[in-house]
Amino acid sequence: MKILELSPFSAGICGVWTRVLGEAERLAKNHEVHVFSSNIERGTGKNKIVKPYEVINKVKITRFPAKASFGQNTFFWGFTEEALKLKPDIIITHAYRQYYSTKALKIAKRLGVPCFLVTHAPFLDKKLRNWKLNSAVFLYDKLIGKRILNQYTKIIAITKWEIPYLLNLGCKKDKIIYIPNGIPEEFFKQKKEKEQNKILFLGRIAPIKDIETLIKAFSLMVDKKIKLEIVGPAEKDYLNELKALSTRLNLKQRIIFSKPIYDLKEKIKKIDSARIFVLSSKREGMPQSLIEAMARQKIVVSSKSDGGKEIINGGQNGYLFTIGNAQELAEKIDISLSRNQKEIKKEAKKSVEQFSWDKLIKKIENYILNDVKV
Structure with missing residues (x-):
């Protein structure tokens, strides 16, 4: 079977891309x-341009020039002609409210093939968006979302908490499948390394x-x-702010800022x-890093x-604390x-064994690929 997956990004660190690549x-x-x-490329805040074609573990990746953007996560890129030439047997499009996910429906109808939408939990607090984005979200949900979801x-749905939002948008209950993001089996099997005295x-x-x-x-x-170690791809201005804060609080000798780790074995180590x-985010749809840490039997503290x-x-x-409350987190x-x-x-x-990709891929095969029956 020929499968086409659509993703906003396919390079860097991005929750959507992590799901797409793991699944693909x-x-x-x-x-x-x-x-x-x-x-x-996602994750550095630089909007770096990456190569147009790549193959990763038999997955054929084609990247199209971003012609325009709306916010940090929405880029417009033309792919209709190439998708029609490809003639996939099934289309899986990732992220609700993306223009290409709407376009995917039209392409699927022209080809007479099924089209699945993986939502990626976009229903965040309005306070975390500016007025322009909130207006765009409202208009999309009102004029497009309610019309096309079914x-x-x-x-x-990659989370259970987003299902009520989908139902509120008019999505039929029997249309919704819950298949969360997965993590590689190595997180459960790799030999444990010695702990150090650090967070x-x-x-x-970001x-x-x-x-x-x-x-x-x-x-x-x-x-x-x-000690505290902070690891990952950084938005430069934000990283500088964090380093300045560390200096003001006299923590410079106890906080380590490290480069991103892309090798799976090294990440687990x-x-x-x-x-x-610790995951202190203002917003998380389905926190992959938290699940990975729990699979390694770490004590986790999350907002x-x-x-x-x-x-x-x-x-x-694990433990939870109120978003933004440093005293409670401490x-x-x-x-x-x-x-x-x-x-x-x-x-x-x-509690996170259910997120093993070995288990989830069977669910995807059963729900999506076996005669498209649920």
Whole structure:
């Protein structure tokens, strides 16, 4: 079967791209899989242009020039002609409210093939958008979203918390399938490395991650010997702000800023090296890094984002704190460091075993590829 997946990005660090690549690599073992995307690299804030064609583990990636943008995540790129030439048997488009996801429906109808939409939990707090984006979201949902959602073969929700939003937009309940993002099996199988006395943040270093709250919390902690390591691709201006904050709080000697890690084995080793994993984001749809850390039996502390609350049952498999509350975060980290957390570590791993790609790809095969029946 020839499968076409559409993604806003196919280079850098991006939650959508992580899902697309993980899914595509596994589908490519038995099918011909193509990915179409913009030619923009995600994660550094530089809008770096990447090469137009690449093959990763049998996944054929074609990137199209970004002609215009609307916000940080929406780029317009033309792919209709190439998609029609490709003649896929199925189209899987990623991210609701993207113009290419709307275009995918028209292409699928012309080709007479099924079209699936993977939503990627775009229903964030209005306070996190500017007025222009909020207006665009309102108009899209009102004029386009309610009209087209039920035209997709199925809607794939990556979280449970977003399903009420989809229903409120008029999406029929029997149209919705829940298939979360997966993590590689290596997170459950790779040999553990020795822990160091440090706290870890691993992810995109961008304002939405609210790392300043983590740094402020770090300054309030009881333990003044433990270190904090911040790892990931960084938006330069934001990184400079964080470094300046570290200096003002006299934490320069205890905070390490490290480059991004793209090698899977090295990433797992980095997670293993920490005692505590913290995700302080203002917003998370489905926090991949949190799930990865839990699979490595780490004590995790997350903000009460929608994604964080869905994964963490406070006090049983990790800890939650109020978004932006540095004092509360410091207290939760102090608790994590002062208690025997053996049972919480076990429960953390157990609670995320469902996110193994080996399990999820079977669900995708059953729901989407087997005669497109649910």
